[in-house]
Amino acid sequence: MSQTLQASTLLAVPMAPLVGSALAGIFGTRFGGNKIGRGLTHSLTILGVFIAFVLSAMTLQSVAMDGARFNETLYTWMVVGDLKMEIGFMVDGLTAMMMCVVTFVSLMVHLYTIGYMQEDEGYNRFFSYISLFTFSMLMLVMSNNMLQLFFGWEAVGLVSYLLIGFWFNKPTAIFANMKAFLVNRVGDFGFILGIGLIAAYGGTLNYTEAFAKAGELGALTFPGTDWMLVTVICICLFIGAMGKSAQFPLHVWLPDSMEGPTPISALIHAATMVTAGIFMVTRMSPFFELSDTALNFILVIGAITALFMGFLGLIQNDIKRVVAYSTLSQLGYMTVALGASAYSVAVFHLMTHAFFKALLFLGAGSVIMGMHHNQDIRWMGGVRKYMPITWITSLLGSLALIGTPFFSGFYSKDSIIEAVAESTLPGAGFAHFAVLAGVFVTAFYSFRMYFLVFHGEERYDQNPDAHHDDHHAHDDHHGDHGHDHGPHESPWVVTVPLVLLAIPSVLIGFYTIDPLLYGEFFSDAIFINADKHPVMHELAHEYHGAVAMALHALSTAPFWLAVAGVASSYYMYMINPAVPAAIKRVFHPIYVLFENKYYLDWINENILARGARALGTGLWKGGDQAIIEGGVVNASWKLVGWVSMLTRQLQSGYLYHYALVMILGVFVLMTWFVWLK
Numbered sequence: 001m002s003q004t005l006q007a008s009t010l011l012a013v014p015m016a017p018l019v020g021s022a023l024a025g026i027f028g029t030r031f032g033g034n035k036i037g038r039g040l041t042h043s044l045t046i047l048g049v050f051i052a053f054v055l056s057a058m059t060l061q062s063v064a065m066d067g068a069r070f071n072e073t074l075y076t077w078m079v080v081g082d083l084k085m086e087i088g089f090m091v092d093g094l095t096a097m098m099m100c101v102v103t104f105v106s107l108m109v110h111l112y113t114i115g116y117m118q119e120d121e122g123y124n125r126f127f128s129y130i131s132l133f134t135f136s137m138l139m140l141v142m143s144n145n146m147l148q149l150f151f152g153w154e155a156v157g158l159v160s161y162l163l164i165g166f167w168f169n170k171p172t173a174i175f176a177n178m179k180a181f182l183v184n185r186v187g188d189f190g191f192i193l194g195i196g197l198i199a200a201y202g203g204t205l206n207y208t209e210a211f212a213k214a215g216e217l218g219a220l221t222f223p224g225t226d227w228m229l230v231t232v233i234c235i236c237l238f239i240g241a242m243g244k245s246a247q248f249p250l251h252v253w254l255p256d257s258m259e260g261p262t263p264i265s266a267l268i269h270a271a272t273m274v275t276a277g278i279f280m281v282t283r284m285s286p287f288f289e290l291s292d293t294a295l296n297f298i299l300v301i302g303a304i305t306a307l308f309m310g311f312l313g314l315i316q317n318d319i320k321r322v323v324a325y326s327t328l329s330q331l332g333y334m335t336v337a338l339g340a341s342a343y344s345v346a347v348f349h350l351m352t353h354a355f356f357k358a359l360l361f362l363g364a365g366s367v368i369m370g371m372h373h374n375q376d377i378r379w380m381g382g383v384r385k386y387m388p389i390t391w392i393t394s395l396l397g398s399l400a401l402i403g404t405p406f407f408s409g410f411y412s413k414d415s416i417i418e419a420v421a422e423s424t425l426p427g428a429g430f431a432h433f434a435v436l437a438g439v440f441v442t443a444f445y446s447f448r449m450y451f452l453v454f455h456g457e458e459r460y461d462q463n464p465d466a467h468h469d470d471h472h473a474h475d476d477h478h479g480d481h482g483h484d485h486g487p488h489e490s491p492w493v494v495t496v497p498l499v500l501l502a503i504p505s506v507l508i509g510f511y512t513i514d515p516l517l518y519g520e521f522f523s524d525a526i527f528i529n530a531d532k533h534p535v536m537h538e539l540a541h542e543y544h545g546a547v548a549m550a551l552h553a554l555s556t557a558p559f560w561l562a563v564a565g566v567a568s569s570y571y572m573y574m575i576n577p578a579v580p581a582a583i584k585r586v587f588h589p590i591y592v593l594f595e596n597k598y599y600l601d602w603i604n605e606n607i608l609a610r611g612a613r614a615l616g617t618g619l620w621k622g623g624d625q626a627i628i629e630g631g632v633v634n635a636s637w638k639l640v641g642w643v644s645m646l647t648r649q650l651q652s653g654y655l656y657h658y659a660l661v662m663i664l665g666v667f668v669l670m671t672w673f674v675w676l677k
Contacts, residue, residue: 092522302332
């Protein structure tokens, strides 16, 4: 029987991290006089996120077991005509799952940060930021209206700007956070246009009310065109998702966000900011189901991102950037699932990916600590025997990432590949090729990193750039965490989160695929037009249980492509290292293309940015200075001055001048009337 959740309990979920963030940010920094120390700062913020996680878990249990739901407005901010701007919560299966994923991963990142940032001057400030980030994401996923959704959307963008540029004395970090901020503004412009069109034609910002009018909007055309209005709305909304969820070509900010500390890399890339776009499209499924054009656009963009961003991961030598390009590729997989109308599969992969990607990022950070802040995988090797916990957890995360049967990533990733195979959209053929090829690419670059870091000969003493570190280079106190010269295992506050993340990375897919994909868990949160898009029906028909699915996969192309990727990386980097060098020589032009990231940064900086600047300068000098200021403002006062000067000449004050003017006026009038006759 359906039960109602308590508003006070739900309100405490986002408010607990916000309170922790405020206390740490005010009293733990110079802004508030440094009244609390590091221990109390991390205790308060961790307590806030822990409370949010416990309440989220209780909410998920009520939603899953008791059918509890919540959809109410808590506060009306403004009413403009019939349009209400409100703050409220909608909690269903989709929201409850996202709440648990966000709070659990955030809790692990908070614990991990104690060890990773222990020597940083901005320790308290960092904890304040990541708790604020958690609050922002929770407000986004719990919203019941598009105004609050947009608030959370912009808030995660703002806090990500602060976190990517956390080391604000480091020029590359400042460049990276500004790049992320500007690229996201491009996507957000499309997003707010989509919301504006819904408000203009639907007359509401509330999800439930807007979805009830989706059919009416689907019958309208965009003014002045023959385009379906709902297609324009959906593409505008998805442009917002392209920015937040880093889809081609708005993906360029995400690899550079590695300039921030590793804990925030895990939080941004695993459970919060980049998943916001996937969540938003899933939430808006009643609109997207009305437009095959929009769905096909999403499918193709996702396929391009999944494959071509994976290619860039093949040549990365920075351990964090390998994982970052993996994130881009996996976000492409999720987007492909959205385009195929397999929304539940997309958020299923979002969930499994959150755990194993957070694990891989935090594992990479542990390696960086153990290697004294060296991030170049070419100067690692043999780390397995020095860092056994980091090694085994990173291996489990890598196996989940490449879709090894029975691991969590297998169930979600394989379901995406099957869903695309069942899709009838025009772009489905290319998308299916892309996600299949991506399996090999993912396996290759993932285990290239794994083998170079944990196996083979030890190369850390050969590093020509021994001071290359994850932290700002001028800050010597970041040091070596002990100042010994060999690799060493990280402290327990780092390894415990790795172990806790490894457990769901292995098991959660097996235990949740039935309710999430083939049960009723998302039944009232996701709408699918089964007649037009029967993908999920076809998947359900072919599904015979989690065990059978894993066993059947042993004879399918994705499994053997993954095996081939692992075997190829092992041969090239463990047995015959001359092969990669030979491939690089033979395919040097392609390598240069990959190294320059398809020249998209160059295009953005030298064509788009300079073009925008030239346009702005032209509008400023030609429009503002020449036309508005010179032609309108200045010309008007000059004309008034000239008329005034002429008038002053005529107003002489002599009576005979006025009499002469009157006589001449009479003469002109008489002449005019005679001429008219």
